[in-house]
Amino acid sequence: MVLVERRVWRAARPRLARVEQAVVPRLARAARAVRPRSGRFTTPQLTGVAALLGLALAAGLVTAAGPWDSAGQRTAERDRATAWDREGGADHGGGSGATGDAPAPAPSAASVLAALGAVTGDTGPQTPAGLTHVLDPLLRDASLGPRRSAVVLDVASGRRLYAKGADDALTPASTTKIATAVAVLSAAGPDHRFTTRAMLEPGGDKLVLVGGGDPTLTAREKADGASLRTLAEKTATALKQRHVTSVALSYDTSLFAGKALHPIGVNPNLAEVTALMADEGRADAATSGPADRVPDPAADAARTFGDLLGRHGIKTSAPRAAKATPHARTVAFAQSPPLSAVVERMLTTSDNDIAEALARQTALATGGRPSFDGGGAAIAAQLKKLGLPLKGAHFGDGSGLNRDDRTTAGLLTALLATAGSPAHPELRTVLTGLPVAGFTGTLSDRYEDDAQRFGIGVVRAKTGSLTGVNALAGTVVDTEGRLMAFAFLTDGSMDQTTARAALDRMAAALAHCGCR
Numbered sequence: 001m002v003l004v005e006r007r008v009w010r011a012a013r014p015r016l017a018r019v020e021q022a023v024v025p026r027l028a029r030a031a032r033a034v035r036p037r038s039g040r041f042t043t044p045q046l047t048g049v050a051a052l053l054g055l056a057l058a059a060g061l062v063t064a065a066g067p068w069d070s071a072g073q074r075t076a077e078r079d080r081a082t083a084w085d086r087e088g089g090a091d092h093g094g095g096s097g098a099t100g101d102a103p104a105p106a107p108s109a110a111s112v113l114a115a116l117g118a119v120t121g122d123t124g125p126q127t128p129a130g131l132t133h134v135l136d137p138l139l140r141d142a143s144l145g146p147r148r149s150a151v152v153l154d155v156a157s158g159r160r161l162y163a164k165g166a167d168d169a170l171t172p173a174s175t176t177k178i179a180t181a182v183a184v185l186s187a188a189g190p191d192h193r194f195t196t197r198a199m200l201e202p203g204g205d206k207l208v209l210v211g212g213g214d215p216t217l218t219a220r221e222k223a224d225g226a227s228l229r230t231l232a233e234k235t236a237t238a239l240k241q242r243h244v245t246s247v248a249l250s251y252d253t254s255l256f257a258g259k260a261l262h263p264i265g266v267n268p269n270l271a272e273v274t275a276l277m278a279d280e281g282r283a284d285a286a287t288s289g290p291a292d293r294v295p296d297p298a299a300d301a302a303r304t305f306g307d308l309l310g311r312h313g314i315k316t317s318a319p320r321a322a323k324a325t326p327h328a329r330t331v332a333f334a335q336s337p338p339l340s341a342v343v344e345r346m347l348t349t350s351d352n353d354i355a356e357a358l359a360r361q362t363a364l365a366t367g368g369r370p371s372f373d374g375g376g377a378a379i380a381a382q383l384k385k386l387g388l389p390l391k392g393a394h395f396g397d398g399s400g401l402n403r404d405d406r407t408t409a410g411l412l413t414a415l416l417a418t419a420g421s422p423a424h425p426e427l428r429t430v431l432t433g434l435p436v437a438g439f440t441g442t443l444s445d446r447y448e449d450d451a452q453r454f455g456i457g458v459v460r461a462k463t464g465s466l467t468g469v470n471a472l473a474g475t476v477v478d479t480e481g482r483l484m485a486f487a488f489l490t491d492g493s494m495d496q497t498t499a500r501a502a503l504d505r506m507a508a509a510l511a512h513c514g515c516r
Helices: 002-032 045-065 078-084 111-117 128-139 173-188 226-243 297-311 341-351 354-366 373-386 409-419 495-512
Strands: 147-154 159-163 194-199 206-210 248-254 329-336 459-466 469-477 483-491
Touching: 002 409, 078 194, 128 147, 128 159, 128 495, 147 409, 173 341, 173 354, 173 373, 173 409, 173 459, 173 469, 206 297, 226 297, 226 329, 248 297, 341 354, 354 373, 409 469, 409 483, 459 495, 469 495, 483 495
Parallel strands: 206 248
Antiparallel strands: 147 159, 147 483, 194 206, 194 329, 459 469, 469 483
């Protein structure tokens, strides 16, 4: 515990003074804003103001320290799970369950969201000359390979502070997921949910399990997405109410189009992409990360559904593929968490199955063809609508597993800046879903040596790794409390471990240098 507390203090100490400078003037302004016309506060009013200011100060201190609780424990993973239970949303989006003008932020997002509004003008920003002095030697690290590019910009102002090869189109690997996240959130809305339906055909003896393209559907007892078990229970209840105890079971995957197998072929990082699957088609549903996948995820999900119906007294035939007719009626359904939470999970864990489903959902939301090519085209079209720099960019998929994908460091930082823009609150979970250095997702086991430790808790970034390709793109809160977006793309490295470490040192340098 002592070591954890020291680690927390080392990371927090450079920021505490800056937090005081940023927060105290704002607290004074808040107090003046609520002062009664008489100039005097009653006791209840004083209590309320004190509570307001105390909460604001506490939030500032948490922002400085990163995602720790008062005992020095990591909280971001716990809070990420909480985000899955947020209410709101509807089958076809539109925000029927949302409150206010923006989706609720993830509970672990304090440092990002506070930094978006923390700049007071009392301190100077990083300067291009200062960043060049610090980053140029790090970018020249031979372990990164012969092709490399980097961009850093200030999110609040949009000013580019550093650029090397900003418009060079390189293989982005999993940083592609940032583009996928922006595209699907802007197209479908953060409250949108995906729906899996049990539909009964006229006559009452034919049941169709209709896939809604929900990558969160699970048959696990403890569901962290839409529950196939609950859907089976509700379906059985509805059938018994109609005095039906035996059905011919079929399944409908017609929502998605094109080839289901990714161009890279059979791979433990991705199942066949289909509108119906449970537990991402894993042969062992209890596993996570790379794992063997079943050859037909839709058929496997339907068989599992049939078995679950049997436990509730409904006999079923062996399931077969068949499209539901226009006359079929929904008897039960299961919905995913809000899209904002699904996006956060996809980014934090770099989930390829979710990413490919979201690319197709982008196509569906915009009238495109929900296939690999159609999803990529829909992502590009949606980013174009947002006015983002697409020169040289190509999206052959939504996950970044396709080595033909191309993007630029300039586009990645523009995506991040757009997600932080007040004009696009619907995109905020693109920032809050990024892994936290030293704490969550694909950055949980990084930032451990002395040259990287300054990034712990204040660097949030999407990783990208293919053979020879290493990328890192995200945000960092600097010593002034400012939020910067960065993107580092490299190609041709011979050693992935050393290349990752070099990228981590660059991000940590942004957090620590105070470059002017």
